[in-house]
Amino acid sequence: MLDIRDINVFYGGIHAVKGLSINIQEKKIVSVIGANGAGKSTLLKAIMNLVPVKFGEIYFQGKRIDKLSTQEIVKNGISLVPEGRMLFTHLTVKDNLLLGAYNYYKKITKSELEKRIDKVYELFPILKERQKQISGTLSGGQQQMLAIGRALMTDPKLLILDEPSMGLAPLVVKEIFKVVKYLNEQGMTILMVEQNARAALKLSDYGFVLEVGEVVTWGRSEELLADEKITKAYLGG
C-alpha cells in the first residue's frame, strides 16, 4: 500500500534518513522503532512531505506521492497524528475536528460531516462531553485523543501515528492503543512510531528497527519480540 523506495532525507543539515526502503501492506499495523535520532520522525515527515525527499521515491496505492504537497497527500488518504499533538489550542474541540475535515467542506454534505464527527465521538466519548471546551485546556490524554480524532476526519486509508503514547499514563495509552487496534480491524492501515517499543510491537503485525537513518532489521512483530538481541538493544532487556 505504501511503498518507500530507497529514500534519502536531509533534516537541518543532517543526513537523517539514508537509503531507506519500507513496504507497508494494506490493513496491517506496522511499527517503526529505534533510539532517539534514528530518523523515525523524519521518515514520517518525509512521507507527508513536511520535509523534502532528496532522493528516492514514495508510492501510495501505486501512485507516486513524494513530489505532492502535504495537502495533496492528505487528499490521497494519508493522515498523520503529529508528535506533540499539535492541536489548534485556541479553538474548541469541535472546531478542531471540523478543521480536520477542511479538505472536504465543499465535497461532502453537512450530514456526512456530522457522521464523521459522531464516529470520532463514538471512539472517544469524552470528546463529545468536552466538545465546546477550548482544546488547549484538555488533559494530555484527551489532547492525544483529539489529535487522533482530527486526523480521522480526513477519512484516511493510512493513519500514521508519531509517538502516540508520549507523556501519557499507562491506562490512557491502553485506551488509545485499543482504539488503534479497533480502527485496524475496521480496515485501516496503521503506521506507528513509538518509543514504547514493546507495547508497539505487541500491537502490530510487523516491526522495522531503525538505526541512524537505516533499517537494520525488520520482521513479524512476534519474531522481533522473541529475538534476544533486539529485546536487549531496543526493549530494555
Add this chain to the structure above:
Amino acid sequence: MFTVLLQFILSGITVGAIYALVGLGFNIIYNATSIINLAQGEFVVMGGLIMWFFSQSLQLPFFTSIILTILLVGLIGLMMERLTINPLKNADLLLMIMITVAVSIVLRGILMFKFGKDPYSYPPFTEGEPIVILGAVIQQQVLWVLGITLTCIGLIFLFFNKTMLGKAMSACAVNPTAAKLVGINVSRMIMLSFILSAILGAIGGIAITPISLMEYDKGPSLAVKGFCAAIMGGLGNGMGAVVGGFIIGILESLTAGYIHSGFKDAVALVILLGILFFKPAGLFGSKATLSVRKF
C-alpha cells in the same frame, strides 16, 4: 470648556478609527505569518488616492469607484504577497520585514509618480449640515468613518470566530504544520491575509480622505501609529489593536489641542516606548499572548 474637550475627543476618535484599522491590518498579517508588514500605511494612502482617481479624475459613480478601489488595492496586496513574500517562503523573518519596507518605498514612489506631491480630497459621502451634540460639531463624514470602521471590525471578528475559513486562517497562525496536515493550503491563507489587510487599509483610506486629505507620503506615519496601536493592544490581539488605535487617536488630538500640535506625532512614539519598557505584552496581553494569537 467641556465642549472643547468633547470636540477634541471626537476628532481623536475619528483618526483613531483609522489607526485601529491599520493596527488590525498589522495583526491579520502578523497572525498568519509573524511578519510586520510596514507597507500597511501605503494601503490606506492608496485607498484614498485611487478612490480620488476613480471618482474625481475618471468621474465614475460613487459606488463603482469604491468597489474598484477596494478591488484594486486588494489586488496590490495579493501581488505584494505573491511577488515578494511567497517566493522567499523560508527566509529570515527580519529579511521579510525589510522587504515590506522596500515594498512601501516602491509603492510610495509609484504614487508620487502618478499623483505628485499634492494632497487630494473628494466630497464627503453625504452632503448636509454638521450635527451638533452638546455644542460639539460633528461632520457627517465622521459618522461615516466611525460606522464603516466599526462595521469592518465587526465583520473581521465574525470572520475569524464564526467562519471556517477564518478559523482555518487562525489555525495557520497557531500551528502551520498542523494546518498543513489537515489539508489547509497555508500559502493561500497567507495570501488571503495580505489581501484582507490591504482591503481594510483601503477602506480606511477611502473613508478618511474627505476629512483629512491624502497625499502620497502619509503611509509611514500611519504605519507607525497603527503599529503603536497593535503593540499597545498586544501584538496579535485584534480587539487590543482597535482599543489601542482609539486611545492613540484621542491622546494625539488632546495633545494637539491643549499642548501644541507640533507634539502630536510624538504621542504615539512616547506611548510605544512606554509600552515596550513597562508592558511589552501590551495592555491586554499577558505573557501568554506573546505566543498565543487570537482575534
